[in-house]
Amino acid sequence: MQNSVTPTHCPYCALQCGMNLTPTPDGTVEVGERTDFPVNRGALCGKGRTAPAVLSSRVRLTSPLVRSGGTLVPATWDEALDRITEGLRRTRTEYGPDAVGVFGGGGLTNEKAYTLGKFARVVLGTSQIDYNGRFCMSSAAAAGTKAFGLDRGLPFPLEDIPKTGCVILVGSNLAETMPPSLRFFTELKENGGTLIVVDPRRTRTAEQADLHLAPRPGTDLALALGLLHLVVAEGRVDEEYVERRTVGWEDARAAAMAHWPEYVERITGVPVPQLREAVRMFCEPEAAMVLTARGPEQQSKGTDTVGAWINLCLATGRAGRPLSGYGCLTGQGNGQGGREHGQKADQLPGYRKLDDPAARRHVAEVWGVDPDSLPGPGRSAYELLDALGTDVRALLLMGSNPVVSAPRAGHVEERLRSLDLLVVCDVVLSETAAQADVVLPVTQWAEETGTTTSLEGRVLLRRRAITPPDGVRSDLEVLRELADRLGVEKGFPTDPEEVFEELRRASAGGLADYSGITYRRLAEENGVFWPCPADSNDARAADGEPQDGPAADGAVHPGTPRLFLDRFATPDGRARFVAVSHRASAEEPDAEYPVLLTTGRVVAQYQSGAQTRRVEELNAAAPGPFVELHPRLAARLGAAEGDPVAVVSRRGRAVAPARITTAIRPDTVFMPFHWPGEGRANTLTNPALDPTSRMPEFKTCAVRLEAVRS
Numbered sequence: 081m082q083n084s085v086t087p088t089h090c091p092y093c094a095l096q097c098g099m100n101l102t103p104t105p106d107g108t109v110e111v112g113e114r115t116d117f118p119v120n121r122g123a124l125c126g127k128g129r130t131a132p133a134v135l136s137s138r139v140r141l142t143s144p145l146v147r148s149g150g151t152l153v154p155a156t157w158d159e160a161l162d163r164i165t166e167g168l169r170r171t172r173t174e175y176g177p178d179a180v181g182v183f184g185g186g187g188l189t190n191e192k193a194y195t196l197g198k199f200a201r202v203v204l205g206t207s208q209i210d211y212n213g214r215f216c217m218s219s220a221a222a223a224g225t226k227a228f229g230l231d232r233g234l235p236f237p238l239e240d241i242p243k244t245g246c247v248i249l250v251g252s253n254l255a256e257t258m259p260p261s262l263r264f265f266t267e268l269k270e271n272g273g274t275l276i277v278v279d280p281r282r283t284r285t286a287e288q289a290d291l292h293l294a295p296r297p298g299t300d301l302a303l304a305l306g307l308l309h310l311v312v313a314e315g316r317v318d319e320e321y322v323e324r325r326t327v328g329w330e331d332a333r334a335a336a337m338a339h340w341p342e343y344v345e346r347i348t349g350v351p352v353p354q355l356r357e358a359v360r361m362f363c364e365p366e367a368a369m370v371l372t373a374r375g376p377e378q379q380s381k382g383t384d385t386v387g388a389w390i391n392l393c394l395a396t397g398r399a400g401r402p403l404s405g406y407g408c409l410t411g412q413g414n415g416q417g418g419r420e421h422g423q424k425a426d427q428l429p430g431y432r433k434l435d436d437p438a439a440r441r442h443v444a445e446v447w448g449v450d451p452d453s454l455p456g457p458g459r460s461a462y463e464l465l466d467a468l469g470t471d472v473r474a475l476l477l478m479g480s481n482p483v484v485s486a487p488r489a490g491h492v493e494e495r496l497r498s499l500d501l502l503v504v505c506d507v508v509l510s511e512t513a514a515q516a517d518v519v520l521p522v523t524q525w526a527e528e529t530g531t532t533t534s535l536e537g538r539v540l541l542r543r544r545a546i547t548p549p550d551g552v553r554s555d556l557e558v559l560r561e562l563a564d565r566l567g568v569e570k571g572f573p574t575d576p577e578e579v580f581e582e583l584r585r586a587s588a589g590g591l592a593d594y595s596g597i598t599y600r601r602l603a604e605e606n607g608v609f610w611p612c613p614a615d616s617n618d619a620r621a622a623d624g625e626p627q628d629g630p631a632a633d634g635a636v637h638p639g640t641p642r643l644f645l646d647r648f649a650t651p652d653g654r655a656r657f658v659a660v661s662h663r664a665s666a667e668e669p670d671a672e673y674p675v676l677l678t679t680g681r682v683v684a685q686y687q688s689g690a691q692t693r694r695v696e697e698l699n700a701a702a703p704g705p706f707v708e709l710h711p712r713l714a715a716r717l718g719a720a721e722g723d724p725v726a727v728v729s730r731r732g733r734a735v736a737p738a739r740i741t742t743a744i745r746p747d748t749v750f751m752p753f754h755w756p757g758e759g760r761a762n763t764l765t766n767p768a769l770d771p772t773s774r775m776p777e778f779k780t781c782a783v784r785l786e787a788v789r790s
């Protein structure tokens with residue numbers, strides 16, 4: 081079939097690096113450099129380079145599996161689909177529609193995420209749908225929406241970074257999590273700009289910084305407030321900007337003034353001179369940015385914390401101006417688009433709210449259903465997982481592996497086991513799929529076409545480069561088959577472009593308006609930034625600066641690379657300060673659990689590892705879990721490099737080899753979360769939720785360490 085080169089994008093993270101694929105005789109593809117995509121200009125990390133390994137039938141699923149006598153055995157598609165249909169029907173009849181849950185993922189294309197949300201509301205009639213993005217950037221999304229009236233991870237393209245004066249990177253280890261993006265920060269420094277990194281560990285990213293602040297995990301809120309206090313005390317507030325473009329300054333200012341530098345030093349462990357230096361570096365240049373990632377966001381106060389960093393930007397006039405602003409580095413391949421089109425518990429396509437009557441009317445009309453038939457908002461991801469086996473009796477899961485990645489994973493595993501029916505669609509037999517009653521093998525990135533929206537808000541076309549192996553079907557085909565069997569014969573097309581055409585209409589007039597974007601444009605341009613309304617006179621939502629578009633043909637909206645330059649997306653066009661104050665984490669160290677655990681990533685593994693743990697080269701680079709700890713803690717424990725160490729929290733116990741380094745604070749240990757089994761970090765983590773975003777506190781909990789006698 082297709083023999084030529086197909087330009088497309090990486091299946092993994094939100095950078096969505098461009099790559100060229102050439103089919104190989106063994107039915108997979110070879111990855112080649114694609115230099116025309118401006119984000120990575122051909123560069124790829126090891127995960128992207130080796131992604132074709134997961135296309136191989138040696139590691140992937142090629143037949144449906146059904147549980148029979150306790151084990152999963154191969155079955156035909158008809159047998160598997162009939163079993164699901166029967167189980168879903170029975171659950172619905174016995175317990176009502178809300179007893180069926182749906183769990184999606186930020187790695188799913190826009191077309192899949194949209195169809196999954198529609199399937200839940202229209203076919204299943206359930207309110208119980210949410211997705212793993214809740215574990216990812218939901219706190220930044222909530223704070224961004226509050227402050228700016230709109231949540232798009234980055235309000236500017238990455239290419240703006242080298243031209244600003246200073247970037248504060250809060251809790252991002254992008255040298256490992258988005259390696260090709262490091263180039264923008266290197267160029268920033270070459271241009272005379274400065275980089276400040278805030279991370280309890282001296283990471284590969286922190287090593288690049290001009291100033292590294294290493295706060296105690298869970299104290300970023302105090303840190304941001306301390307910086308704002310100094311901004312006020314040193315007379316660095318941009319009064320004219322605050323007056324003209326914001327509301328709520330007086331209350332936010334009063335709250336910040338209660339956070340004296342010495343008090344903040346006591347909470348965070350960051351010395352006052354470093355706080356002062358950070359303020360100087362951030363305020364002196366004409367433009368500056370704050371970028372946050374999971375460090376400050378995955379906390380039970382993540383929304384307030386991001387709000388405090390946004391306050392700092394607003395008080396200094398560094399938002400909605402050229403080369404200045406606040407941005408969140410979204411994580412998953414479609415982490416941005418995945419949060420816009422309706423797989424979230426409270427949401428309808430186009431970033432509309434499920435409890436907004438006008439939104440319900442608009443979307444119901446596109447779907448050809450009665451607005452009153454649409455269920456209301458449901459539970460958030462962890463709350464949904466926690467309700468399995470009680471209120472929610474059957475679960476359809478697509479694009480996540482919560483047995484490894486959910487907080488308090490031992491409990492989540494137990495909840496999954498207590499279901500009457502667990503259905504998992506996946507490309508591999510993940511740890512969660514291994515617990516399912518029915519597993520459906522699906523097609524992957526290089527075998528199917530679809531769109532993703534990168535961390536820049538740039539909508540991209542991923543293209544099919546090869547024919548999938550026999551035995552697998554696409555997620556869209558699965559949803560169509562199930563809809564059919566459950567009595568909804570129309571409205572579930574399997575052609576991605578047809579789905580996108582419907583998504584355009586459903587999103588039209590919403591905050592994330594895609595109605596002016598077509599597959600053709602995506603193929604011809606290097607992606608299109610939303611909002612992009614069909615009618616170019618209709619770009620009021622965000623009022624950004626249009627990009628140098630395609631042939632300026634009046635009717636075509638060029639898309640919006642830069643948001644908020646004239647006004648914010650709030651009703652009055654002004655940004656909102658939030659009045660927030662420091663508070664403790666849900667679990668602080670005590671005599672029994674005296675150490676802080678924080679968690680995160682390593683460069684060679686992706687997320688739950690379901691895909692990357694099946695790639696030899698990546699396993700060679702990152703073979704298993706570890707506990708990173710300071711020599712002082714190690715000495716107290718009597719542990720040498722490589723010795724097994726037990727980490728114990730109120731949720732459970734995990735064991736992994738010690739990795740001893742002075743790069744981490746002596747009061748903190750770090751574990752990556754990519755592995756199941758004994759070294760699973762999420763056995764330990766605390767599911768305390770942020771009250772607004774419902775984000776669990778992955779980044780801090782209290783533990784104790786124990787030596788393990790062999």
Ligand SMILES: Nc1nc2c(c(=O)[nH]1)N[C@H]1C(S)=C(S)[C@@H](COP(=O)(O)OP(=O)(O)OC[C@H]3O[C@@H](n4cnc5c(=O)[nH]c(N)nc54)[C@H](O)[C@@H]3O)O[C@H]1N2
Nearest residue numbers: 251252253257297298373374375411412680681683686687
């Ligand atoms: N290699 C690789 N790349 C990935 C992924 C992957 O799994 N592997 N996943 C993708 C996804 S979905 C995401 S969300 C992104 C995540 O990208 P990042 O946010 O960069 O990744 P993390 O390692 O989770 O966290 C970043 C840093 O936060 C620090 N940190 C821990 N606690 C705190 C704290 O309390 N405050 C502060 N300021 N920092 C803290 C950690 O030490 C860590 O270095 O990566 C994406 N890219």
Ligand SMILES: Nc1nc2c(c(=O)[nH]1)N[C@H]1C(S)=C(S)[C@@H](COP(=O)(O)OP(=O)(O)OC[C@H]3O[C@@H](n4cnc5c(=O)[nH]c(N)nc54)[C@H](O)[C@@H]3O)O[C@H]1N2
Nearest residue numbers: 212215216479480481485505506510679687688690753778
């Ligand atoms: N302790 C701790 N835990 C964390 C985090 C942390 O920092 N610390 N980070 C959290 C974050 S930010 C995230 S994003 C989550 C991610 O964690 P998960 O939600 O588990 O994400 P993945 O491991 O990417 O799981 C995706 C699954 O879907 C499959 N898959 C991939 N593409 C497709 C597709 O197109 N269709 C279908 N049907 N399946 C597909 C993959 O094979 C894999 O099994 O983990 C969270 N958990």
Ligand code: SF4
Nearest residue numbers: 090092093097125128
């Ligand atoms: S940085 Fe992200 S998008 Fe780029 S190659 Fe690596 S995993 Fe893929």
Ligand SMILES: [Mo]
Nearest residue numbers: 215216411412
């Ligand atoms: Mo994420």
